[in-house]
Amino acid sequence: MMTVKTHPTAYARLIKNFDLKTDAALKAYTSFKVGGPADLLSIPESRAELEQLLKAAADLDIPVTFFGGGTNLLITDKGIRGLVIIIRQLKSDIRIKKTDSDHHLLTVETGQHLSSLCRFALDNSLTGLEFAAGIPGTVGGAIAMNAGTVKGQMSDVIESITVWNPQTQKFVARKRDTLAFSYRNLDISDIIIEADFQLKKGDKKHIEALFNQTLANKKNSQPVSQKSAGCFFKNPKTGMPAGELIEKSGLKGTRINDAMVSEHHANYIVNLNNATSCDILALKQLVQKTVFEKFHINLETEVRIEGE
Numbered sequence: 252m253m254t255v256k257t258h259p260t261a262y263a264r265l266i267k268n269f270d271l272k273t274d275a276a277l278k279a280y281t282s283f284k285v286g287g288p289a290d291l292l293s294i295p296e297s298r299a300e301l302e303q304l305l306k307a308a309a310d311l312d313i314p315v316t317f318f319g320g321g322t323n324l325l326i327t328d329k330g331i332r333g334l335v336i337i338i339r340q341l342k343s344d345i346r347i348k349k350t351d352s353d354h355h356l357l358t359v360e361t362g363q364h365l366s367s368l369c370r371f372a373l374d375n376s377l378t379g380l381e382f383a384a385g386i387p388g389t390v391g392g393a394i395a396m397n398a399g400t401v402k403g404q405m406s407d408v409i410e411s412i413t414v415w416n417p418q419t420q421k422f423v424a425r426k427r428d429t430l431a432f433s434y435r436n437l438d439i440s441d442i443i444i445e446a447d448f449q450l451k452k453g454d455k456k457h458i459e460a461l462f463n464q465t466l467a468n469k470k471n472s473q474p475v476s477q478k479s480a481g482c483f484f485k486n487p488k489t490g491m492p493a494g495e496l497i498e499k500s501g502l503k504g505t506r507i508n509d510a511m512v513s514e515h516h517a518n519y520i521v522n523l524n525n526a527t528s529c530d531i532l533a534l535k536q537l538v539q540k541t542v543f544e545k546f547h548i549n550l551e552t553e554v555r556i557e558g559e
């Protein structure tokens with residue numbers, strides 16, 4: 252049964268003109284496998300389709316939420332009102348746009364898997380993205396999250412991005428020096444649809460060895476095959492990382508129904524099978540409270556929480 256509560260006429264007009272799913276279960280589109288429905292859902296296959304949809308939603312005053320691979324998201328059990336747009340089909344071929352003896356500029360649409368971009372870099376002996384081996388999700392999500400590890404982050408290799416500007420209703424390019432990247436964040440609320448990356452020519456065998464080493468480390472230290480959204484909390488600016496604080500608070504293995512602090516890596520909350528978003532949020536609060544009581548440190552979430 253459709254959960255449309257607001258804008259029923261506006262919704263009907265949008266549904267009439269676009270191929271939208273209604274009351275669509277969003278859990279299928281996230282790595283946590285939890286969360287309620289979107290009133291309206293679209294997975295556009297072209298830039299033109301996205302542009303028309305964004306213009307129509309703005310005209311009809313329908314709120315828009317967007318995401319990519321859904322690997323850093325916790326969607327609430329009530330789900331998301333308005334229109335949800337998933338950017339994962341905008342993925343035309345990765346291109347080498349410009350090259351000199353040392354540097355290569357790659358262009359990619361942001362629905363592309365980050366792993367495909369890494370593969371392309373390796374195949375073309377380009378270095379700079381080795382830190383990203385094993386990070387799931389799309390290129391757009393990785394840029395918006397400034398995804399990375401201690402070895403590097405997206406801001407190290409971005410040259411420019413193209414975003415949808417809701418004020419002018421146009422796609423505009425933004426150079427690296429206008430972008431406010433910080434730890435696991437890019438300060439932007441617009442949809443990123445394309446990005447240029449600056450990579451250097453390197454030795455293929457060496458690049459491959461670095462990719463393999465990063466992947467192996469990740470598999471050994473993190474529960475990558477379980478349902479999760481990666482590290483749940485940001486590392487504090489100084490001192491122990493979040494995982495160590497949680498482990499030293501004795502929380503590994505703590506469960507609320509099917510939500511559990513991973514035994515493998517304490518900064519992962521995993522969905523053992525049938526966890527709800529409520530279970531995960533209750534466990535998040537318990538972790539924050541326990542760590543605060545022991546260390547007087549407030550853990551901030553790295554996972555983005557969406558929905559009502």
Ligand SMILES: Cc1cc2nc3c(=O)[nH]c(=O)nc-3n(C[C@H](O)[C@H](O)[C@H](O)COP(=O)(O)OP(=O)(O)OC[C@H]3O[C@@H](n4cnc5c(N)ncnc54)[C@H](O)[C@@H]3O)c2cc1C
Nearest residue numbers: 318319320321322323388389391392393395398399443481
């Ligand atoms: C097993 C596992 C391991 C992980 N390891 C790491 C790791 O090592 N390092 C790390 O940093 N992260 C890691 N993550 C978290 C996650 O994979 C990254 O943050 C990833 O880059 C998110 O990409 P996504 O497409 O899934 O983004 P989503 O989860 O879809 O979205 C995340 C945020 O980005 C925004 N966004 C998505 N697409 C766009 C777009 N096109 N334009 C503008 N904004 C957009 C969304 O609105 C949302 O706020 C891991 C997750 C899992 C499940």
